Structures are given as C-alpha cells and as structure tokens.
Amino acid sequence: MIVSFVPKYSTTQQLNNSTTQQLMKCSAVLGGTGKAGTYLVESLLSEGYTVKALARTPSKLPEHSRLIKVQGDATDAAAIQNLLDGCDAVISTLGPSRDKPDTCSVAVKHLIEAMHEKGISRYLEVAGLAINTPEDKKGFRTRLIVGILTSLVPAIINDRQKGYALLLQSNLVWSIVRCPMIRLTGSEGPVRVNLQDSPGNHISATDLADFLIQQLNDTTYAEKAPFIAN
Numbered sequence: 205m206i207v208s209f210v211p212k213y214s215t216t217q218q219l220n221n222s223t224t225q226q227l228m229k230c231s232a233v234l235g236g237t238g239k240a241g242t243y244l245v246e247s248l249l250s251e252g253y254t255v256k257a258l259a260r261t262p263s264k265l266p267e268h269s270r271l272i273k274v275q276g277d278a279t280d281a282a283a284i285q286n287l288l289d290g291c292d293a294v295i296s297t298l299g300p301s302r303d304k305p306d307t308c309s310v311a312v313k314h315l316i317e318a319m320h321e322k323g324i325s326r327y328l329e330v331a332g333l334a335i336n337t338p339e340d341k342k343g344f345r346t347r348l349i350v351g352i353l354t355s356l357v358p359a360i361i362n363d364r365q366k367g368y369a370l371l372l373q374s375n376l377v378w379s380i381v382r383c384p385m386i387r388l389t390g391s392e393g394p395v396r397v398n399l400q401d402s403p404g405n406h407i408s409a410t411d412l413a414d415f416l417i418q419q420l421n422d423t424t425y426a427e428k429a430p431f432i433a434n
C-alpha cells in the first residue's frame with residue numbers, strides 16, 4: 205500500500221486541535237548532531253519548537269535561543285531522564301556504532317521507562333530498512349540491501365529489531381520511520397509512504413525532517429513502522 209505524504213495538518217487522524225499543537229512544543233531529540241538529526245533540529249527550530257537535544261559533544265549543536273543542549277550518552281538512564289524533563293514528545297535519529305552495537309535498544313529501554321514516568325507518550329524513531337514487522341512484504345531490492353547489511357553488521361541489525369520489540373510491548377504512541385538512503389539535500393518533492401516495502405531508493409533529509417514533525421501531531425502511523433521515500 206502506497207500513500208502520498210499529505211501536506212501538514214490535513215489528515216483526519218491528526219491530533220487536530222490547537223491545544224494539542226500548542227502543548228507539543230518541546231521536543232526531545234536524540235542524534236541531533238548526526239546527518240538526519242542536524243536537519244531535524246534546524247526544522248524543529250524554524251517551526252517554532254523548543255528543542256532539548258542530547259549530545260555526547262554538545263558543541264556540535266548550533267546555537268539557538270530555543271535549543272537546550274543536554275550533555276550525555278543515550279545509553280545512560282540518568283541522561284535520558286534529564287533530557288526528557290519538560291518535553292512533550294521524543295524524536296530519535298540515533299545512529300548505531302560498531303563499538304556499541306546495543307546503543308539503540310538500550311536507549312529505547314531507558315526512553316520507555318522515562319517517558320512512562322514523565323507521562324510523555326509520543327515517540328518517533330528513524331531507522332533503516334532492516335527492521336521486520338508482520339505487515340512487511342519487502343521486495344527483492346529491499347531484501348537484498350537488508351541481507352547485505354545483516355551480513356556486515358549483524359549485531360546492529362539485531363539491536364534495531366530488539367528496540368522495535370520493546371516498543372511493541374510499551375504503552376507509547378510510537379512510530380518507526382524506515383528510510384532508504386538519506387540525502388543531505390533540500391526538499392526533493394512529495395514523500396511516498398508504504399507500510400510494506402520501501403517505495404523508493406532515497407529520502408531527502410529535509411523531507412524526512414518535515415515528515416517527522418508532522419507525525420508529532422498525527423497518529424496515522426501510531427504503532428506502525430512506515431517506509432518513506434521521495
């Protein structure tokens with residue numbers, strides 16, 4: 205099933221009242237110093253959000269009056285607690301590292317606990333094509349890419365699947381946005397969304413950021429892992 209990405213705030217399933225939009229104004233971001241995260245932080249700030257960003261090296265983040273930098277590691281429960289104070293939603297563009305292949309699932313575990321404790325429900329995560337869900341009907345190209353990745357970095361692929369399993373068991377309103385190659389470009393036009401297979405070979409980081417921000421106030425893909433592409 206392919207659906208086109210609709211313009212901001214125009215679906216029937218959006219959390220459509222102005223009160224919700226006003227409340228969802230402080231987003232916690234993990235991975236904000238990375239490729240996708242840099243675009244996300246910039247877009248959130250230009251949309252008027254306050255951003256609390258966790259970074260191992262906060263100096264990599266830009267200076268902005270509505271950007272609160274939190275120094276720490278995503279695998280540290282105390283850092284996650286600190287990050288989430290005062291936030292309404294969480295977006296993770298965390299990337300895995302070969303030396304710490306369990307980064308994503310450990311961060312998800314801490315996030316679920318902290319979000320539950322602080323009454324935060326909306327969680328968005330950016331991932332690659334490898335996570336498997338019951339709805340998937342991955343085509344040859346996707347299966348080929350996933351097969352190559354799994355042979356190269358099996359521990360990282362397993363870790364992402366583990367994080368997905370933790371979210372399934374949680375009470376969060378989560379969405380995992382599965383992406384093909386992320387291109388560091390401005391908008392490249394409409395975003396296609398598919399729940400079964402990747403609808404394209406790339407996504408612009410600008411369009412990914414816009415898609416994520418729309419999902420903050422839209423439950424169309426709650427408890428789902430849509431693939432998106434330009």
Ligand SMILES: NC(=O)c1ccc[n+]([C@@H]2O[C@H](COP(=O)([O-])OP(=O)(O)OC[C@H]3O[C@@H](n4cnc5c(N)ncnc54)[C@H](OP(=O)(O)O)[C@@H]3O)[C@@H](O)[C@H]2O)c1
Nearest residue numbers: 235237238239240260277278298299331332383384385386
């Ligand atoms: N790039 C692509 O083409 C592509 C394609 C498909 C899917 N994805 C997925 O999209 C997501 C974002 O990708 P990306 O390319 O933007 O990743 P990236 O450039 O490698 O950035 C990863 C981010 O995660 C942070 N990070 C990693 N380990 C951390 C830890 N223990 N504590 C705190 N922060 C930590 C990094 O911080 P530091 O600055 O401290 O390293 C960085 O901000 C990832 O999940 C990736 O798998 C990427």
